[in-house]
Amino acid sequence: MRPTVRTKICGLKTPQTVAAAVSAGAAYVGFNFVPKSPRYAAPELARTLALDVPEGVAKVGLVVDQDDAALDALLEVVPLDFLQLHGSEAPERVSEVRARYGLPVIKAVGLRDAEDLPAIAAFEAVADQVLVDAKPPRGATLEGGNGVTFDWRLIAGRKWSKPWMLAGGLTVENVAQAVSLTGARQVDLSSGVETAPGVKDAALIRAFLAAVP
């Protein structure tokens, strides 16, 4: 049965882990198209995986600062339901991507402290969903997937007009507290269900989904 809080498992690269996410009730499965990431899935692989995802589970493509040519090429191959923009895309770029591809866009915003909060409002105006993630640690090479949390009290009790997802360092141990503190109705994670960077584990995926309230 699907948990009440909708869950996205991101960075899937094998049929076994996609099947684990789907059967344990994930609402979204994510494919990572960031070449430098250990979670990268080549478009042909992602296409094969995506074709096996049942109706009712949304397929999300995670990209970082991709231009139209790269997105054209990706979307020719992989049947996606959402694009997740996880780089330094400006609000104007979010609008352009929505208009060009006709797909809903999830825009990631990184939080470290209260100064980062206004960005959520800026993207709320143009994106279909906002993904509220931890800002990468200083010196990190990846824009996300770093397994770090932010101070959830920063967003406790806040309301936005668009659907949003909580991300950043979520694990089986902390997800219930994160949801209770922030009021999130959707959560997203990648490294918290891995045994090594980029290596997802079906048992960890099932345990995480069982722990989501």
Ligand SMILES: O=C(O)c1ccccc1N[C@@H]1O[C@H](COP(=O)(O)O)[C@@H](O)[C@H]1O
């Ligand atoms: O996972 C990656 O490699 C990645 C690379 C570049 C941008 C985003 C990436 N991952 C996304 O980051 C958040 C949080 O991840 P984590 O749970 O802290 O590991 C999530 O949306 C991932 O999809």
